[in-house]
Amino acid sequence: MSYEQSPQKTGLAREIVKWLQSLDLSFYPMNVRRDFSNGYLVAEIFYHYYPSDFPLHSYNKGTSLSAKQANWSRIERSLQKLNLHLMKNVVDGTIHCKPGAAELLVQEIYTVLTNRSIREVQRPESDFTDQKYQELLPTLARSTACQAIKNNLKTTEMMAEPDICMNQRKAEIILHRHLEHKAAERVFNPRRFKVTPKLGQLAADNLVTSSRGDECFDSLSSAGTTSKSCSSSAWSGAAVPFKEIKVHQPARRSLVNY
Structure with missing residues (x-):
């Protein structure tokens, strides 16, 4: 298998790509969001630095939610023994395949294990939504309100946290953000939404200052x-x-x- 992978395609910095290639992993993460979600590759990376604390036979390569939770629980216990920590919101985003979470997780692991700092792929306070991707799409191709909730509230996320009230609040936040973006689109592109301008807006548009004066x-x-x-x-x-x-x-x- 060829390990050549462009940093632009993986979303990882070039230094991290070279570092991953040097570890001789069992398989190279062709899809960062999917391949890091179950935690097996993370355990394999730490195994190269702490082989006695991360026995690979204890980890499952499955992709079910139970397999993911079991792997990440073992990783967390091993990290606590070594006095190492990963951001919980980044780990949760990686488990549920949230946009940008896995890239930030690999960057954090790289910093922890190599003591090297690189330019951040994204800010740690990111909410891991598909907002940036939606902004790249044409207006007609962007998600509807229902699709926005489906994209940003994963099924595994609701299974891991079965509290109905909490999931309802998450859906309301996603919907509120979606409506805010739609309102902004109506302002910048009123013709598409057939918005009738108000009298004050018409008056402001007609007031064109003459360069020559009256x-x-x-x-x-x-x-x-x-x-x-x-x-x-x-x-x-x-x-x-x-x-x-x-x-x-x-x-x-x-x-x-x-």
């Missing part, structure tokens, strides 16, 4: 009145004339005789 001039009519004409481009670029009429009234005589 052009005004005075003229004298035959009746002796002065008219002021102004041309403005504020109304959809059309010139609209305005006239200001000043009437000269004769002085009124007083009707009171002194």
Whole structure:
């Protein structure tokens, strides 16, 4: 089997890819999210550094939830003996194949075992959702509300935590985030959603400031009145004339005789 794998395809940094290739693993993780979820490869990596604490015959290569939980439970006990720790939210995300969790886990293991630091693939506070992937898709290809919940709330996650109320809160958070993104899309692309603009928005769109300014001039009519004409481009670029009429009234005589 060829161990050549591009870091762009695996989502791992080049240093980590070279490090994994040097360990002579039983199989190379072609799909990082899937192959690290059951914990067997993690135990095999630690075995190369601590062979007596991670006996490989104690770990199961199965992909069921029970096999995953048993493997990770053994890994956690062995790490506690060595005074080593992995972030729980990253481990949970890896078990349930959450986007970005396995990549961050391998990066953390690399740092723990080699004492080397690399540029982070993603921030540790990531919620491991498919938001970044959805943003890369065309608008019409993005998930619906139902699909968003299905993508980000895994079946194994609900099996591992059967509390209905907790799973309901997780679904509500996913739905709320999905609706926020949809509302933002309606603002940036109102034509797709057939959003009728409000009167205030129309007025703001029509107020286009002219670079030349308004052009005004005075003229004298035959009746002796002065008219002021102004041309403005504020109304959809059309010139609209305005006239200001000043009437000269004769002085009124007083009707009171002194």
